[in-house]
Amino acid sequence: VALCVGDDGGRILAARRRPTEPSGDPVRDVARLAEDARALVAEAGLTLDAIDGVGVSLPGPLDPKAQRVVNPPNLPGWRDVPVRERLGEAIGRPVFLENDANAAALAEWRFGAGRGFESLVYLTLSTGLGGGIVHGGRLLRGRTWSAGEVGHLPLEWNGEPCACGLRGCAEAYLGGRAWARRLAHVTPRDSRVAALAGGRDAATPVHVVAAAREGDAFALAELDRWNDHLARVIAILAMSLDPEAVILGTIAAAAGEELVLAPVRERVRAHVWPRVADGLAIVPAALGERQPYYAGLCAALAGFGVLDEA
Amino acid sequence: VALCVGDDGGRILAARRRPTEPSGDPVRDVARLAEDARALVAEAGLTLDAIDGVGVSLPGPLDPKAQRVVNPPNLPGWRDVPVRERLGEAIGRPVFLENDANAAALAEWRFGAGRGFESLVYLTLSTGLGGGIVHGGRLLRGRTWSAGEVGHLPLEWNGEPCACGLRGCAEAYLGGRAWARRLAHVTPRDSRVAALAGGRDAATPVHVVAAAREGDAFALAELDRWNDHLARVIAILAMSLDPEAVILGTIAAAAGEELVLAPVRERVRAHVWPRVADGLAIVPAALGERQPYYAGLCAALAGFGVLDEA
Numbered sequence: 001v002a003l004c005v006g007d008d009g010g011r012i013l014a015a016r017r018r019p020t021e022p023s024g025d026p027v028r029d030v031a032r033l034a035e036d037a038r039a040l041v042a043e044a045g046l047t048l049d050a051i052d053g054v055g056v057s058l059p060g061p062l063d064p065k066a067q068r069v070v071n072p073p074n075l076p077g078w079r080d081v082p083v084r085e086r087l088g089e090a091i092g093r094p095v096f097l098e099n100d101a102n103a104a105a106l107a108e109w110r111f112g113a114g115r116g117f118e119s120l121v122y123l124t125l126s127t128g129l130g131g132g133i134v135h136g137g138r139l140l141r142g143r144t145w146s147a148g149e150v151g152h153l154p155l156e157w158n159g160e161p162c163a164c165g166l167r168g169c170a171e172a173y174l175g176g177r178a179w180a181r182r183l184a185h186v187t188p189r190d191s192r193v194a195a196l197a198g199g200r201d202a203a204t205p206v207h208v209v210a211a212a213r214e215g216d217a218f219a220l221a222e223l224d225r226w227n228d229h230l231a232r233v234i235a236i237l238a239m240s241l242d243p244e245a246v247i248l249g250t251i252a253a254a255a256g257e258e259l260v261l262a263p264v265r266e267r268v269r270a271h272v273w274p275r276v277a278d279g280l281a282i283v284p285a286a287l288g289e290r291q292p293y294y295a296g297l298c299a300a301l302a303g304f305g306v307l308d309e310a
Numbered sequence: 311v312a313l314c315v316g317d318d319g320g321r322i323l324a325a326r327r328r329p330t331e332p333s334g335d336p337v338r339d340v341a342r343l344a345e346d347a348r349a350l351v352a353e354a355g356l357t358l359d360a361i362d363g364v365g366v367s368l369p370g371p372l373d374p375k376a377q378r379v380v381n382p383p384n385l386p387g388w389r390d391v392p393v394r395e396r397l398g399e400a401i402g403r404p405v406f407l408e409n410d411a412n413a414a415a416l417a418e419w420r421f422g423a424g425r426g427f428e429s430l431v432y433l434t435l436s437t438g439l440g441g442g443i444v445h446g447g448r449l450l451r452g453r454t455w456s457a458g459e460v461g462h463l464p465l466e467w468n469g470e471p472c473a474c475g476l477r478g479c480a481e482a483y484l485g486g487r488a489w490a491r492r493l494a495h496v497t498p499r500d501s502r503v504a505a506l507a508g509g510r511d512a513a514t515p516v517h518v519v520a521a522a523r524e525g526d527a528f529a530l531a532e533l534d535r536w537n538d539h540l541a542r543v544i545a546i547l548a549m550s551l552d553p554e555a556v557i558l559g560t561i562a563a564a565a566g567e568e569l570v571l572a573p574v575r576e577r578v579r580a581h582v583w584p585r586v587a588d589g590l591a592i593v594p595a596a597l598g599e600r601q602p603y604y605a606g607l608c609a610a611l612a613g614f615g616v617l618d619e620a
Contacts (some may be wrong), residue, residue, distance in 0.1 A: 135445065143552050149586075150550050154582075157538070236463045240458070243451025244453045273476070279453070
C-alpha cells in the first residue's frame with residue numbers, strides 16, 4: 001500500500017509505503033487505511049480540513065455505479081466492498097476510486113512519460129497486463145469501466161488459458177505471472193536463467209532480462225517471443241485508436257531500449273500503416289517506484305474533474 | 311455519388327444518386343460535384359445562401375491538416391486532391407470532409423441503429439472493412455485521422471496478404487472483396503454458390519448468404535468462418551473500448567439475425583468478460599440505402615460541432 005499527500009501540481013508533501021497485509025476482513029483493512037491516511041496528513045503538517053478528497057487506485061474490476069471493489073483476486077475477503085462509502089465515513093472527505101491501470105495511465109499522462117500527449121495507451125506489463133486509454137484529453141472508461149482491459153483481448157483465438165477464465169488473452173502471453181508459469185516448464189535446467197533464479201521453478205521475467213543482457217540465447221529467444229506478442233497488441237491498438245503514444249510499464253521499462261523498446265518499435269512499424277507508425281511514440285513509463293503515489297493522486301484529481309480537458 | 315440537402319434534425323429535403331464515373335481528372339470531378347450540389351439545392355427550393363455548409367463523406371485516407379484526399383484506391387487520378395478548398399471555392403460555402411466509415415458511424419449513431427448510445431463501434435463490412443468509433447458522445451479520430459481503421463488491425467500475425475500491403479489484416483478475412491477472391495479458389499465448381507453466381511469466379515458474399523439461406527453446407531461453413539473472424543474483431547474491440555454497442559454494416563445486416571447476428575453474439579460472449587458482454591448491443595445497421603445521405607449530412611454537422619456532446 002502506497003499512500004501520499006499531494007496536490008494538483010503533482011507536489012508530493014508526504015508519502016509512505018507498507019506491505020498490504022490483507023487481514024481477510026475488509027472492514028479492518030479499510031479502517032487501517034483510514035488511520036494511515038490521517039497519520040500521513042499530520043506528517044505533512046496538515047489537518048483533514050485541508051484535504052479536498054481521497055483518491056484510491058486499486059485492482060479492478062470496480063463497480064462503476066456503486067464505486068465498490070468487485071472481488072479482486074489478490075485481496076482475500078474483499079468481495080463487493082463499498083470502499084468509497086466506508087473510507088468516506090472514516091475520513092470524512094470525498095473518496096474517488098479508479099482501477100490501478102487507469103490511474104497509472106493518468107499518472108504517466110500528467111506527471112510521467114505521457115506529458116504533453118493528448119492521447120495515449122498505457123500498458124502495465126507487470127505481473128498482469130492492465131491498460132489505460134487516454135483519448136482527447138480524458139480517460140476512456142467504457143460502459144462497465146472495463147475499457148483499456150487490453151490484457152484480456154483475444155490475441156490468440158482459443159489460445160493459452162488465462163487466469164481470468166478466458167483463452168488466448170494477451171495477458172496469458174505478456175503478463176509476468178503467466179510468463180513465469182511458462183518459464184517453469186520451458187527453461188532448460190542448466191540454463192543461465194535457471195542459474196540466476198536458483199532453479200527454473202523460480203524463474204521470472206527479471207531473470208530472463210538479466211540473462212539476455214549477458215547474451216544468453218534461451219533468454220534472448222524468450223524475450224523475442226514476448227516482444228512479438230507485445231508488438232502485436234500495440235499494432236492492434238495503433239490501428240484501432242491511432243494514439244499519439246504507447247507507454248510501456250514495468251517489464252519493458254526495466255528491460256530497456258536494446259532488449260525491448262527498439263525491437264518492438266521495429267516490429268510495430270512492419271505491421272501497421274506507415275502514416276500511423278510515423279510519429280507514434282513508443283516509450284517506457286517514467287515514474288518508476290513513484291508511480292503508485294501519482295496514481296492515487298490522479299484518482300482524486302480525476303474524481304474532481306481536474307484532469308479532464310475535454 | 312449520393313447527394314442530399316438536409317438539416318440538423320435529419321430531415322432530407324432533396325436527394326439524388328448517380329454513378330461515380332471518375333473522369334481521371336479530379337478538377338473536372340469536383341466541378342461536376344459542385345454543379346450537382348447547386349442543382350439539388352435549387353430542387354429543394356432553396357438558394358445557396360440558405361446552406362450553412364457542405365459535408366463530404368469519402369474514402370480515406372484523408373490528410374487531417376489540409377483536408378485533402380490522399381490517393382484513395384477507387385478514385386483514379388485522385389492523388390492529394392484538396393477537396394475542401396476546391397469544393398469550397400466552387401460552392402462558396404464551408405466544406406467539411408470525413409472518411410466514409412467515420413461518417414457512416416456518425417450517421418448510424420445520430421439517425422440509425424446507434425441512436426441513444428453514448429459509445430459505439432460501427433463496422434462497414436462491405437467490399438472492405440472500415441470502422442468508426444464514437445466514444446463519450448463524439449467521434450474518436452486519432453492522431454492521423456486513422457482511428458477506427460480496424461479493418462487493418464493484425465487479426466492474424468503475418469497472415470493472409472491484404473490489399474493495403476500489410477498481412478493478416480481483419481479486412482483480408484472480412485472484407486467482401488477479399489472474400490470474393492477466396493471464393494474464386496475454394497468454391498466447389500458444382501456447388502450451389504457457384505450456380506447462383508454463374509461460376510465460382512463471380513461468387514460474392516451475396517451468393518454465399520443466398521445459398522446459406524437454402525441450407526447449403528459449403529455456404530454455411532464459409533459463413534461460419536466469416537462469423538468467427540467477425541466475433542474475434544468484436545471481442546478485441548469490446549475488451550479494449552467497452553462500448554455500449556457494436557453496429558454491423560452491409561454483409562451482416564443483409565445476412566441477418568439467424569445467419570450472422572445470433573451466432574456472432576454467442577461467440578463474442580464466449581470470448582470476453584461476462585460484465586462486458588452483458589448488455590453489449592450487437593445490432594445491424596439501420597439506415598440501409600439511405601446511409602450515404604446521412605453520412606454526408608453528418609460530415610457537415612460534425613464539422614460545425616453540432617454532433618459533439620462532449
